[in-house]
Amino acid sequence: MADIPTATVGRVVTYIRVLEELEAQNVLRASSGELARRAGVTPFQVRKDLTYFGRFGTRGIGYTVAVLRRELLRALGLDQTWNVVIVGMGRLGHAIANYPGASDYQFQNVGLFDVAPDVVGREVRGLTIQHMSQLGPFVASVAGTPRQVDMGLLTVPAEHAQAAAQALVAAGVGGILNFAPVVLQTQDLHLPEAFAAPGRREVTVENVDFLAGMKRLAFYMLGPQAGPAEE
Amino acid sequence: MADIPTATVGRVVTYIRVLEELEAQNVLRASSGELARRAGVTPFQVRKDLTYFGRFGTRGIGYTVAVLRRELLRALGLDQTWNVVIVGMGRLGHAIANYPGASDYQFQNVGLFDVAPDVVGREVRGLTIQHMSQLGPFVASVAGTPRQVDMGLLTVPAEHAQAAAQALVAAGVGGILNFAPVVLQTQDLHLPEAFAAPGRREVTVENVDFLAGMKRLAFYMLGPQAGPAEE
Numbered sequence: 001m002a003d004i005p006t007a008t009v010g011r012v013v014t015y016i017r018v019l020e021e022l023e024a025q026n027v028l029r030a031s032s033g034e035l036a037r038r039a040g041v042t043p044f045q046v047r048k049d050l051t052y053f054g055r056f057g058t059r060g061i062g063y064t065v066a067v068l069r070r071e072l073l074r075a076l077g078l079d080q081t082w083n084v085v086i087v088g089m090g091r092l093g094h095a096i097a098n099y100p101g102a103s104d105y106q107f108q109n110v111g112l113f114d115v116a117p118d119v120v121g122r123e124v125r126g127l128t129i130q131h132m133s134q135l136g137p138f139v140a141s142v143a144g145t146p147r148q149v150d151m152g153l154l155t156v157p158a159e160h161a162q163a164a165a166q167a168l169v170a171a172g173v174g175g176i177l178n179f180a181p182v183v184l185q186t187q188d189l190h191l192p193e194a195f196a197a198p199g200r201r202e203v204t205v206e207n208v209d210f211l212a213g214m215k216r217l218a219f220y221m222l223g224p225q226a227g228p229a230e231e
Numbered sequence: 232m233a234d235i236p237t238a239t240v241g242r243v244v245t246y247i248r249v250l251e252e253l254e255a256q257n258v259l260r261a262s263s264g265e266l267a268r269r270a271g272v273t274p275f276q277v278r279k280d281l282t283y284f285g286r287f288g289t290r291g292i293g294y295t296v297a298v299l300r301r302e303l304l305r306a307l308g309l310d311q312t313w314n315v316v317i318v319g320m321g322r323l324g325h326a327i328a329n330y331p332g333a334s335d336y337q338f339q340n341v342g343l344f345d346v347a348p349d350v351v352g353r354e355v356r357g358l359t360i361q362h363m364s365q366l367g368p369f370v371a372s373v374a375g376t377p378r379q380v381d382m383g384l385l386t387v388p389a390e391h392a393q394a395a396a397q398a399l400v401a402a403g404v405g406g407i408l409n410f411a412p413v414v415l416q417t418q419d420l421h422l423p424e425a426f427a428a429p430g431r432r433e434v435t436v437e438n439v440d441f442l443a444g445m446k447r448l449a450f451y452m453l454g455p456q457a458g459p460a461e462e
Contacts, residue, residue: 007238009450013443018414038414040436076446077453084445091329095322099412099442107445151448175452177444181330183249183269205271206448211330212244213408213439214315214338215307217382219240220435221406222308 008049012072014039015046019069031062078106083142083149085111085173087164088156089119089129092179096153097124110149111138132167139171151175158182165189169203176205183207239280243303245270246277250300262293309337314373314380316342316404318395319387320350320360323410327384328355341380342369363398370402382406389413396420400434407436414438 018038022030032043032050039046050056050068053075057063073079086093089112097109112129114120120131130138139149152168154161154176161180168176169189178184189203249269253261263274263281270277281287281299284306288294304310317324320343328340343360345351351362361369370380383399385392385407392411399407400420409415420434 005238006447007236007241009447010238010443013446014414014438016446017412021414037418038416040414040417076450078446078449082445082449082452091322091326095326098322107442150452151445153445175448177448181248183245183252183271185269186271187268204448204451206444206451207245208439208444211338212241213437214313214382214384215244215247215309216237216240217406217408217435217437218308218313219306220437221313221381 004052008052009076011039011041011045011049012053012076015049016069016072016076016078019065019072022065023069027065029062030065032057035063081106081108081147082151083108083110083147084151084153085109085113085135085139085149085168086153086155087113087132087135087168088154088160088179089114089116089122089124090155090157093153093155094124096155096179097127107151110142110147111135132164135167136171139173143172149173151177154178154180156180162188165205174203176203178205178207181211235283239283240307242270242272242276242280243284243307246280247300247303247307247309250296250303253296254300258296260293261296263288266294312337312339312378313382314339314341314378315382315384316340316344316366316370316380316399317384317386318344318363318366318399319385319391319410320345320347320353320355321386321388324384324386325355327386327410328358338382341373341378342366344369363395366398367402370404374403380404382408385409385411387411393419396436405434407434409436409438412442 015035018035021038032046036043036046053072056068056071084107086097086109093112097112109125109127112124112127113132113135114129115132120129122129142149152173152175154164156164158180161178161182162184165176165178165184166189169191172192174191176184184205186203186205191202246266249266252269263277267274267277284303287299287302315338317328317340324343328343340356340358343355343358344363344366345360346363351360353360373380383404383406385395387395389411392409392413393415396407396409396415397420400422403423403425405422407415415436417434417436422433
């Protein structure tokens with residue numbers, strides 16, 4: 001698979017969502033124009049993005065919705081199970097733990113962590129919130145059962161994000177989804193040798209930022225000269 | 232200003248965050264290498280992204296942190312006030328209303344809305360949650376004072392997102408930040424003529440999706456062949 005632009009990955013996530021809506025409406029085939037309209041991009045952009053993942057669709061007939069969805073899910077690794085822990089069970093951690101559909105796509109919440117005495121011990125959707133000091137033992141207990149903890153969702157206050165990320169990585173969690181409004185210093189994050197899979201980048205960090213969305217929206221609202229361009 | 236790729240806008244938001252960290256550490260100048268390291272991209276990418284916004288930096292000296300930050304804030308429209316309402320005061324709406332720094336960058340929460348009888352009337356950070364039936368009158372009451380409601384944050388359940396978006400737009404709110412896991416049908420969103428500013432796109436929608444972050448992370452964790460590419 002060729003190197004895929006980050007913006008394409010983001011759009012493919014949207015295409016999958018559109019394909020699921022079409023399936024829910026019992027639509028069997030869709031043109032690039034229809035996918036583009038629902039995803040808010042141009043048909044050319046849809047066709048260009050999909051070329052990274054293979055040859056899909058037939059001129060004049062369009063894409064078979066179920067096939068394209070299945071292939072894109074596989075391309076993004078969403079046909080396998082990903083075990084997730086949430087670190088930081090404030091309002092945001094709770095919102096995510098209760099997010100509808102968070103257990104679709106094989107994302108499985110397996111552990112919830114915090115340090116606040118009035119939060120640790122509470123139960124959310126069948127999981128008891130554990131103290132951060134239990135993170136290492138917990139991740140070790142899951143490893144090789146044959147599951148493992150794949151991702152840590154970081155929903156702690158900004159000033160604790162780097163330390164919490166380090167705790168996750170030290171415990172052997174190689175993927176971090178960072179919700180804290182801070183840029184994590186990834187060069188300081190070293191996965192212990194025992195956990196680093198061959199050929200895998202040491203630690204993968206992806207950021208989700210509420211304010212980033214507001215900032216992008218502000219920019220696009222400035223006027224037509226500032227509109228998003230095709231890439 | 233030339234058309235700016237959406238991915239560049241997203242990265243500039245990260246650069247601004249990095250520049251703020253540098254300012255907080257009393258760093259006056261930074262090279263593209265330093266910015267790149269902290270933002271998790273290549274120095275070439277930093278320099279290429281910044282060319283969209285003007286000429287910054289001096290070879291061998293780097294960028295003046297305060298100047299670059301100010302210019303990027305201005306380019307993104309973050310030097311002006313944006314008034315925000317939140318529609319949907321469940322856990323996610325509460326998390327955002329309480330998000331630290333959400334009132335930085337001149338984002339001002341001015342109204343909170345829901346339909347649940349046990350939620351309407353509650354107070355969050357000095358604002359009383361209003362019933363959705365009050366959205367239109369509220370937006371009208373703010374308009375021309377000389378403020379207006381610029382953005383609506385959509386944090387309702389997926390099945391109510393389209394209707395809530397339509398209510399926002401009907402009330403005259405032209406910018407929507409959608410947190411619901413659904414692609415809004417923007418062709419069905421028409422700003423009333425009285426509200427449409429000349430030269431502005433009718434309705435601007437930007438999506439924030441928890442699951443999208445997890446999906447991108449899953450893809451990047453698949454292995455090095457699937458890593459993010461420079462664009």
